[in-house]
Amino acid sequence: MRNKTGFTLIEIMVSLVLVGIIASIAGTSVLMGMKGYVTSRENNVLTQKAQLALNRIHREFIELSEVQDGKERCLIYQGPYGRRALKWFENDKTIRLFTNADAISCDALSSGDTLVDGVQSLSIQYFSNASGPWTTAQDIRSLCALTVQIRMMRPDMADGILFSTTVSPRNNGNAGGAAIPTPDNKPPEYASKYCFVATAAWGDGHHPMVELLREFRDDVLLKAEPGISLVRLYYRVGPTLAAAIENKPLACLAVRVMMIPLAGVALLALHSPLLIPLALILSWWIARSIPAQRKGRFRSRLSRLTGERGAILLTLIAVMVVFSALSAVMITMFGSTSLGQAMGSNVMRAYYLAESGFRYAASTYINAADETTRENLMLAMHNQEYTLADNEGKFRILVYPYYARLTELSNGDELTAKVSGGFPVPEGDFVSDSWVKVQRPDGVVTYNQISQVSPQEPNTLRFCRSNAAGSPLWDTGYETGSLITPVCLPDRNVNNRKLIINQDGRYDLAYKEGTGALAFPERNGVFSVRFEGEPTPRMLSYRHRNRDTRRFEGISDTGGRSLPNGPMVEPGSSAPYKNFIELAKFVRLESTGILGAGAAEVSRKITYEIPLGYMTAAAPKTEMKEQFGSSLANWFTGSEISHIGTQAIEGGALRVTSPQTTNVSPTSSCLLFRENQIALNWEKAFSSSGAQENFETEWKRAGRYLSYDVQAKLKLDSTNQTYAGGLSFRLDEAGNSLGLTILSSVPGFYTTDGCDKDGIPNGMTTVTAIIQYNPYLVLWMKEAARTEKSVVIVPSPHLDPASADLNDPPPTGTGTNAILIGPCSFWETGNRVQFTNVEGSLPQGISSSVDYFIRVVTYDNKKYLYLFDTYKQAMGLAATRWEGLRDMKTDGSGTSNMVAQDPLWTELLRKNLNASPYSSDVYRILKTEGNQYIHFREWTTLMVRIIEAPSVSFINGGGAGLEIVSGNVVYQTQEDTAGGTVTAIALVRSDPVYWNRFDQQPTEWNWEAGTAAGVLMLEILKDGETIRPYTFASGKKIFVGNPPSGTWVATAGIPSTVTDEGVTMRNRDNWIQVFVGDKDGPANPNDNPLDINRGLSPRDQIFWSPDRVGYPGITTTSNDRFSLVKMGDSRNLCFARRFLSRQNAGDRGDFIRLGKPLYDGSAFFSTPASGSDFSRSRPEVGLHSYGPADSMTNFYFDDFAVRFGPVSGVRAGFLMPVQR
Structure with a gap:
C-alpha cells in the first residue's frame, strides 16, 4: 500500500508540474494573443483609414x-x-x-x-x-x-x-x-498558389484557418530548403487530395479536425516559436522521469519501455489539446479583418473584370474583317453580359457610337439611320440648327442643317432637315450605308479664329454655340478642321468639351506635330459654310464588372471614350537593349558562320579581342582583309529582355516582312588612322548581310605583291574616289558566296599591239574566249573563284573544284573576265602581263556557274564626313585633332531604320483636300469607284517619299493642286490570318479610307520625269534611313531632323528617332536626338535609289531604296517570303569591325538596341481611350 500511496503522490506532483507548465505556456500564449488581438484591432482601424485614402488616390491617379x-x-x-x-x-x-x-x-x-x-x-x-x-x-x-x-x-x-x-x-x-513573365523571367514560384487541401476542407480560400496556414507556409516553411521541399511535395499531391475530399462533408469535417492541432502549432510558430521546443522537451523529460520514480523497479524491461511510450503519448496528446484550444481561440481574433480584406479584393476584381470587358470589345473589333462586320459586332455586344469560365465573374457591355448609317432612302425632309448600339447623346443635345455631315459610299460629302433628331427604338434615328441653303429636302442621291457624323462651326468671333493659349500652356478651340457641338463626345474626341496656309485639314484631339465656355479644351495634333499658329479657314457668316469642325468616328463604351451574386454581389463600371479609325496614335513597340553587363549569353559566340574572330566584355562594353585574317588564298600569307563579327541570338535576347515578341512574331504579324530600327554606340581607343566598324543587318544563315560602317582607310594594294594595304575589304569602298585617312559612312552589301549564274562565254576581244594597261584585253593569239558579265556584276580583279556545271561540261581549259583568280577588263563598254592560275598573275604582277592565263578554247555545254571562294563586299552608298579633307565635321560626330578630323567621337551612335515593304508609285496625288500619310488605308477597286469590288488594299507604312527635288519638280510635291507624285511604302492587311490582296494596278485610282467610303486621292503610276524605273508595283524592297548621334553636344535640338542641331545621346541611355521622321512637325525639341543622314556622295546605280522625305528641301535624298531599279521580283537581301517559321539560325543583326589588328582590338561597342512594331492604324480599331 505504501508503494501505491507513494506512487499516487508522485502522480499528483507530476500532474501539478505538468499543469503548471501547460498553464504557463497557455497563459503566455493567451497574453501574447490578446496583445496581438488588441494591436490587430488598432491596426485594422488604421488600415481601413489608409486603405480608403489609397483607394481614392488610386482612382484619381489611374x-x-x-x-x-x-x-x-x-x-x-x-x-x-x-x-x-x-x-x-x-x-x-x-x-x-x-x-x-x-x-x-x-x-x-x-x-x-x-x-x-x-x-x-x-x-x-x-x-x-x-x-x-x-x-x-x-x-x-x-x-x-x-x-x-x-x-x-x-x-x-x-x-x-x-x-x-x-x-x-x-x-x-x-x-x-511591367515586363510579362517569360521562361527567363519567372514570377515567384508559390506566390499565387493555393492551400489546396485546407481550401477544400473549409470551402473558402480566405477562411481564417486557411489564411493562417498560408502565412505559416510563406513565413516559416519557405525560409529553409527542407520546408521548400515539403511545400513542393505538397503541391504535387495537394490537388489530388483536395479533389478527393471536395464536396464531401464528412471527409471535409475529418480533415478540419485533423488540421486543428496543426493550426495551433502554426500559430505558436508564427507568434511564439520558442514555446514549441520548450514544451516538447519538458514533456519528454517528465514522461521519462515518471517510471524512474516508481517502486516497481523489478518489472521487466519490456514493461518499462511500454510505460515510457505510453507516457510520451499521453504528453503529446495533452500538448495537442492545448494547441488546438489555443488555435480555436486565437484564429477568431486574428481573422477579424478577413471580411474587409475580401470585400476590398472583390471590388478590385470587379474593376479588372470591367477592364476585361473593354479589352474583349477592342480585340473583337480589331479582328473583324470589314466595316460592316465591325458595326454588326458592336450592335451584338450592346447590352450583353459575358460570363467567365467556372463562373469567375462577368462583365456587361454598353456601346454608344457617335455616328449612324443611312438605312432608308431619303423621304423629303426626313432621313432614317441606325446606330450600332445605344443612342450616344440626349435627344435635347441635337438642338435645332445643328449640322451633320453625310458621306455617301462613293466618297461624296455634303453638310446639312437639321431641325430635329427623333430616336426610335431599338436603335433608329430620324433626322429632319431644316431649310438651310434654300431647301428643306434631303439629297435624293444618298444611298444606304451613307455615314452620318456630327459637325459644328468654329467661332469666327473668338481670338481671330486662332487656337487659344491658356496660362498653363494648353490650347483650346472655340466653337459656335447651337451648331452641333453638343453632339460631340464630352471627352477625348478627334476632329478635323482646316487652317489657312495648310493644304489639308488638321486632325486634332481634345481632352474635354466645356459646355459652359463653349470650348474644346486640351487641343493636340493626333500625329504629334506642332499646332498651327495661324487662323482657321473663315467659315463664313451664313450657309453654305466653308469650314466645319468634323468629328471623326467615336464610341463611348461602358463596361461593368460583376463579381458574386445576391447580397454579396460587387460591381464596378468604367466608361471608355474611344476614337475609332486609323488616326496616327503611337503604336506599341517592342524593344530589346543589350548593354553588355557581364556576358555574351544573348549572342552567337560559337562556330556559327556569323561569328568571326573573338570578343569579350570589358568595362561594360563589348571589345573586339582578335580578328580573323583572310589571305588571297589558303596557302598564301598575302593579306586580303581582316574581319570581326558577332551576331545577335535574337531568340534569347528578346526573351531575356522580357519581351513576348521577337523577330519571328513580328515577321509573321507583318505578313512575312520584317522592319526594325537597330543602333549601337561605338568607341575606338586607338590613334591608328585606319579603322572600320559598325552595324550589320539583314544577316542571314549563310553569312550574307547589309551593313553600315564608319571608316577611315588606305585604299588599294601594294604594287609589289598585291597585298591589301589596310585590312578593310576593297569592295567596301570605291578605290578611285576615296580619300586616304578621311572618315566616311558607307552602306554596303556582303555576299558570302557570290555566284555568277549561267556564265556567258564569248570570243575574247583583242588589242594590238599588246597594251601595258591592265584594263586592256590581250593581244591577238592570247586568250580564245572570255566570260562576259553585265554592268551590275561587281566582280573585282583578284577575286578567287571556282566553277560548277549542270547537265554538260565546263569550257575546255578550266576544271571544277579548282581555284582561279579573275581579272576584270572593261572594253568597248563591256566587261570581260579572264582566269589566271595565281593571284599575282591576275593582278598583273608576274613577269609578263598575261602569264598564267587560262585559255578557254570552247564555251562548254549545259549550265556553268562561277562561285566566289571568299566573301565579297560591294559599296552601295557613301557619305563623306569631311566636306573638305581633314577640316570640316559634317555631322558633328568627329574629334577635333588640331585642324584635322580623322577619328569619330567616343560613343558615337549609329542607327539604321530598315523597312521591308511592298510599294506602289503614284501620280496626280491630292486635289481632294487630302494628303496621303502614314497610317492611311489605301485601296483599289475593279470598277475604279470607291464602293466597287476591292482588288487591292493595304496600310501606308510610312509617309510618301518623292522622286525628285522640290526645286526641280515642285509639281510633284503639290498635294493641294493634285499633282503630287511619289512612292507609298505599304504594310499588308489581314482578315484573321489571311492576307488581303495588295497588288496595285498601274493606271487605276487609289482611294484613301475604309471601303466603301474612301476618297480618290491619287492614281497608280510613275511620272514621266522619272527614268530607269521598271514597274509601278514592287512586291519587296528594303527601305533604309541612316542616323547619327553623339553624347558630347552641344545640346541644341530643334524641329529639323536633317541638320546637325540635336539633343544628346549619352552612353547607357537609348533613344529612338520618331517613326515619321522627315514629315513636317514630327521632329520636336523633345525627340530630336539624331541627325538624319543624306548619303549623297556616291551611289551604286544598280542597287540603290535615293528618295526625299516631305521635310527634305536639299539636293540629296534621305530615304534609300535597296533593290534593282528594273524590278524583276527576285529577292535582294530580304527575309523569307514564304514558310511558317523564321529560322533561329538567322541572326538578322550584328556588329562588325575591319582593318589593322591594333585598331580592331581597340574597338568597343555598347548600348546595342533593336526596336520594332506596327505603324499607327495597323487595323481599324479602338485608339487610346480615356476611362473614368
Whole structure:
C-alpha cells in the first residue's frame, strides 16, 4: 500500500508540474494573443483609414491624362473631370484633395478637402517606361507608373505604419508597363498558389484557418530548403487530395479536425516559436522521469519501455489539446479583418473584370474583317453580359457610337439611320440648327442643317432637315450605308479664329454655340478642321468639351506635330459654310464588372471614350537593349558562320579581342582583309529582355516582312588612322548581310605583291574616289558566296599591239574566249573563284573544284573576265602581263556557274564626313585633332531604320483636300469607284517619299493642286490570318479610307520625269534611313531632323528617332536626338535609289531604296517570303569591325538596341481611350 500511496503522490506532483507548465505556456500564449488581438484591432482601424485614402488616390491617379506639377509630396494633374491636385500638409498632418485646382504650381495650393488625417508623411514616386524616374520635363506618355506611400501615425511606433499602392495611369497614352513573365523571367514560384487541401476542407480560400496556414507556409516553411521541399511535395499531391475530399462533408469535417492541432502549432510558430521546443522537451523529460520514480523497479524491461511510450503519448496528446484550444481561440481574433480584406479584393476584381470587358470589345473589333462586320459586332455586344469560365465573374457591355448609317432612302425632309448600339447623346443635345455631315459610299460629302433628331427604338434615328441653303429636302442621291457624323462651326468671333493659349500652356478651340457641338463626345474626341496656309485639314484631339465656355479644351495634333499658329479657314457668316469642325468616328463604351451574386454581389463600371479609325496614335513597340553587363549569353559566340574572330566584355562594353585574317588564298600569307563579327541570338535576347515578341512574331504579324530600327554606340581607343566598324543587318544563315560602317582607310594594294594595304575589304569602298585617312559612312552589301549564274562565254576581244594597261584585253593569239558579265556584276580583279556545271561540261581549259583568280577588263563598254592560275598573275604582277592565263578554247555545254571562294563586299552608298579633307565635321560626330578630323567621337551612335515593304508609285496625288500619310488605308477597286469590288488594299507604312527635288519638280510635291507624285511604302492587311490582296494596278485610282467610303486621292503610276524605273508595283524592297548621334553636344535640338542641331545621346541611355521622321512637325525639341543622314556622295546605280522625305528641301535624298531599279521580283537581301517559321539560325543583326589588328582590338561597342512594331492604324480599331 505504501508503494501505491507513494506512487499516487508522485502522480499528483507530476500532474501539478505538468499543469503548471501547460498553464504557463497557455497563459503566455493567451497574453501574447490578446496583445496581438488588441494591436490587430488598432491596426485594422488604421488600415481601413489608409486603405480608403489609397483607394481614392488610386482612382484619381489611374485616370490622370496630364501632369501640371509633380513633386514628392504633391501632384497637380488633369483628369476626366478637370484639373485636380493632391498635397500633404505638414502642419496638420493631412492629405488634401483639390477637386477644382486652378493653381499650376504645388506651392500655390493652400486649402482643399481633407482626404485623410494622421499622416506622418506622403511620398509620390514617378517611373518612366525607360526603366528610370519620370519628371515633368518628359513626355507624359512615358509615365508608366506612380508609387504612393502613406506613413500613418501610431503613438507607440516612432516610424508609424507604411502603406503603399502602385498606379499605372490609363489615360496618358502610355504603352509601357511591367515586363510579362517569360521562361527567363519567372514570377515567384508559390506566390499565387493555393492551400489546396485546407481550401477544400473549409470551402473558402480566405477562411481564417486557411489564411493562417498560408502565412505559416510563406513565413516559416519557405525560409529553409527542407520546408521548400515539403511545400513542393505538397503541391504535387495537394490537388489530388483536395479533389478527393471536395464536396464531401464528412471527409471535409475529418480533415478540419485533423488540421486543428496543426493550426495551433502554426500559430505558436508564427507568434511564439520558442514555446514549441520548450514544451516538447519538458514533456519528454517528465514522461521519462515518471517510471524512474516508481517502486516497481523489478518489472521487466519490456514493461518499462511500454510505460515510457505510453507516457510520451499521453504528453503529446495533452500538448495537442492545448494547441488546438489555443488555435480555436486565437484564429477568431486574428481573422477579424478577413471580411474587409475580401470585400476590398472583390471590388478590385470587379474593376479588372470591367477592364476585361473593354479589352474583349477592342480585340473583337480589331479582328473583324470589314466595316460592316465591325458595326454588326458592336450592335451584338450592346447590352450583353459575358460570363467567365467556372463562373469567375462577368462583365456587361454598353456601346454608344457617335455616328449612324443611312438605312432608308431619303423621304423629303426626313432621313432614317441606325446606330450600332445605344443612342450616344440626349435627344435635347441635337438642338435645332445643328449640322451633320453625310458621306455617301462613293466618297461624296455634303453638310446639312437639321431641325430635329427623333430616336426610335431599338436603335433608329430620324433626322429632319431644316431649310438651310434654300431647301428643306434631303439629297435624293444618298444611298444606304451613307455615314452620318456630327459637325459644328468654329467661332469666327473668338481670338481671330486662332487656337487659344491658356496660362498653363494648353490650347483650346472655340466653337459656335447651337451648331452641333453638343453632339460631340464630352471627352477625348478627334476632329478635323482646316487652317489657312495648310493644304489639308488638321486632325486634332481634345481632352474635354466645356459646355459652359463653349470650348474644346486640351487641343493636340493626333500625329504629334506642332499646332498651327495661324487662323482657321473663315467659315463664313451664313450657309453654305466653308469650314466645319468634323468629328471623326467615336464610341463611348461602358463596361461593368460583376463579381458574386445576391447580397454579396460587387460591381464596378468604367466608361471608355474611344476614337475609332486609323488616326496616327503611337503604336506599341517592342524593344530589346543589350548593354553588355557581364556576358555574351544573348549572342552567337560559337562556330556559327556569323561569328568571326573573338570578343569579350570589358568595362561594360563589348571589345573586339582578335580578328580573323583572310589571305588571297589558303596557302598564301598575302593579306586580303581582316574581319570581326558577332551576331545577335535574337531568340534569347528578346526573351531575356522580357519581351513576348521577337523577330519571328513580328515577321509573321507583318505578313512575312520584317522592319526594325537597330543602333549601337561605338568607341575606338586607338590613334591608328585606319579603322572600320559598325552595324550589320539583314544577316542571314549563310553569312550574307547589309551593313553600315564608319571608316577611315588606305585604299588599294601594294604594287609589289598585291597585298591589301589596310585590312578593310576593297569592295567596301570605291578605290578611285576615296580619300586616304578621311572618315566616311558607307552602306554596303556582303555576299558570302557570290555566284555568277549561267556564265556567258564569248570570243575574247583583242588589242594590238599588246597594251601595258591592265584594263586592256590581250593581244591577238592570247586568250580564245572570255566570260562576259553585265554592268551590275561587281566582280573585282583578284577575286578567287571556282566553277560548277549542270547537265554538260565546263569550257575546255578550266576544271571544277579548282581555284582561279579573275581579272576584270572593261572594253568597248563591256566587261570581260579572264582566269589566271595565281593571284599575282591576275593582278598583273608576274613577269609578263598575261602569264598564267587560262585559255578557254570552247564555251562548254549545259549550265556553268562561277562561285566566289571568299566573301565579297560591294559599296552601295557613301557619305563623306569631311566636306573638305581633314577640316570640316559634317555631322558633328568627329574629334577635333588640331585642324584635322580623322577619328569619330567616343560613343558615337549609329542607327539604321530598315523597312521591308511592298510599294506602289503614284501620280496626280491630292486635289481632294487630302494628303496621303502614314497610317492611311489605301485601296483599289475593279470598277475604279470607291464602293466597287476591292482588288487591292493595304496600310501606308510610312509617309510618301518623292522622286525628285522640290526645286526641280515642285509639281510633284503639290498635294493641294493634285499633282503630287511619289512612292507609298505599304504594310499588308489581314482578315484573321489571311492576307488581303495588295497588288496595285498601274493606271487605276487609289482611294484613301475604309471601303466603301474612301476618297480618290491619287492614281497608280510613275511620272514621266522619272527614268530607269521598271514597274509601278514592287512586291519587296528594303527601305533604309541612316542616323547619327553623339553624347558630347552641344545640346541644341530643334524641329529639323536633317541638320546637325540635336539633343544628346549619352552612353547607357537609348533613344529612338520618331517613326515619321522627315514629315513636317514630327521632329520636336523633345525627340530630336539624331541627325538624319543624306548619303549623297556616291551611289551604286544598280542597287540603290535615293528618295526625299516631305521635310527634305536639299539636293540629296534621305530615304534609300535597296533593290534593282528594273524590278524583276527576285529577292535582294530580304527575309523569307514564304514558310511558317523564321529560322533561329538567322541572326538578322550584328556588329562588325575591319582593318589593322591594333585598331580592331581597340574597338568597343555598347548600348546595342533593336526596336520594332506596327505603324499607327495597323487595323481599324479602338485608339487610346480615356476611362473614368
